[in-house]
Amino acid sequence: MAHRSFLMDRFPPELKDRIIDYLQENRTALATCSLVSKDWVPSSRFHLFNRIALRPDNVQRLVELLDSPYSTVSQHTRRVHVSLKGNDDGEDIHTLACFAPCLPEFDIVGFYMTDFLWRPICDQHSENLSRSFSQITQLFLTSVSFLSISHVIEFITSFSSLKLFCIANSTLDPGPWDDPDFNIPSYHISPTLIALEILLHNDFQNALFRLISAAQYSGSSKTLLVDAVTHQDLRYLRALLQSLGPILNTLNITFEKQYLRAFFIILFEPMFNFFSKLSGTMST
Secondary structure, three states, X not given: OHHHHHHHHHOOHHHHHHHHHHOOOOHHHHHHHOOOOHHHHHHHHHHHOOEEEEOOOOHHHHHXXXXXXXXXXXXXXXXEEEEOOOOOOOHHHHHHHHHHHXXXXXXXXXXXXXXXXXXXXXXXXXXXXXXXXXXXXEEEEEEEXXXXXXXXXXXXXXXXXXXXXXXXXXXXXOOHHHOOOOOOOOOEOXXXXXXXXXXXXXXXXXXXXXXXXXXXXXXXXXXXXXXXXXXXXXXXXXXHHHHHHHHEEEEEEEEOOHHHHHHHHHHOHHHHHHHOOOEEEEEO
């Protein structure tokens, strides 16, 4: 054992890091590496705990682990992925509420929500969530459902340090906001935002795209990516481009049909002097 310890002490640290970085997707191998030597523990745990997933079946055990004075999980976690199947019994929001007291311990960069039914948490945990959300810089929403526009606005604006916002295949329950004449309340997206990505595939609803288009944008230069634009999306795309205005620096648009690209050029002809100054692409 002493001979093995001597060899580990002489093992080049840069080679150790190369080995562990190579194994970053293999959690079993990383767990084994963490047992090699105490010098291998920090690098192994950096990849092991960099991203954690919250589910109803693991959140209680994770909370108990974080309560341990020997736990180092929160020191390494930079991404939290909440993946649930939205339902009406509140299981998804209950899972997040259980984890909320632990969130301030983390220095989270990216927050991922998949198959989630969002509703505000109205209890003692809401302050923990708000404080943690305000520090997150990257937000990824995939197949997230909202019950009302007030829930969407409250949720998005709670991320006051946001730099990257990506939303895909998400929905908003039917309501008066489905009426094109419905007046959407004015709200502001974080001025720290740098990149906005909207993926309009499958179930992404016009009402939600309209809500994002109605936001007020400010701050530094922005990059906008909009994928799979349909004929129904053009009016909201126009509103979004007008809202971004001169702070838009890079524009990438993909149209669902070839004719929509030509229609877009005709519809947006008054803005072409502005478009000519942008980098990016328009494709089908």
